[in-house]
Amino acid sequence: xxxxHEHQIRGTCCHRHLRTLLRxxxxxxxxxPIVPAVAIDALPPVxxxxxxxxxxxxxxxxxxxxxxxxxxxxxFSDAGPQRQSASLTGIVTGGQVVLSATFPTGxxxxxxxxxxxxxxxxxxxxxxxxxxxxxxxxxxxxxxxRSA
Numbered sequence: 001x002x003x004x005h006e007h008q009i010r011g012t013c014c015h016r017h018l019r020t021l022l023r024x025x026x027x028x029x030x031x032x033p034i035v036p037a038v039a040i041d042a043l044p045p046v047x048x049x050x051x052x053x054x055x056x057x058x059x060x061x062x063x064x065x066x067x068x069x070x071x072x073x074x075x076f077s078d079a080g081p082q083r084q085s086a087s088l089t090g091i092v093t094g095g096q097v098v099l100s101a102t103f104p105t106g107x108x109x110x111x112x113x114x115x116x117x118x119x120x121x122x123x124x125x126x127x128x129x130x131x132x133x134x135x136x137x138x139x140x141x142x143x144x145x146r147s148a
């Protein structure tokens with residue numbers, strides 16, 4: 001048998017019970033490596049992106065492709081930094097992402113693609129254009145430093 005390392009497992013489970021189950025099915029033995037369960041269709045929990053006019057932090061939890069979380073964006077202008085926060089919900093299926101951001105002023109839908117750990121969102125602009133906004137794994141400290 002090829003062993004557990006050739007299989008992807010959705011969600012999480014107890015490795016001891018998994019090994020027992022796989023041994024009973026003839027899939028694993030004591031020499032097969034146990035690979036931690038991986039989340040399929042999940043965003044990295046913290047993403048940070050920036051362009052010349054803004055920096056964005058997205059903090060999410062993904063469970064079975066369903067996304068919940070928050071986003072904070074700081075936009076830079078002559079009047080000084082302007083910060084916006086929103087709650088997020090959405091889905092990720094394969095490499096396709098749809099996020100709904102609920103701001104105090106209304107809701108905006110973003111679509112995008114996930115390639116590895118990089119999320120590229122198509123963000124509607126005030127002039128009607130769509131801008132690709134790239135976010136990569138980071139920390140809240142990264143966001144704070146860039147938005148200061």
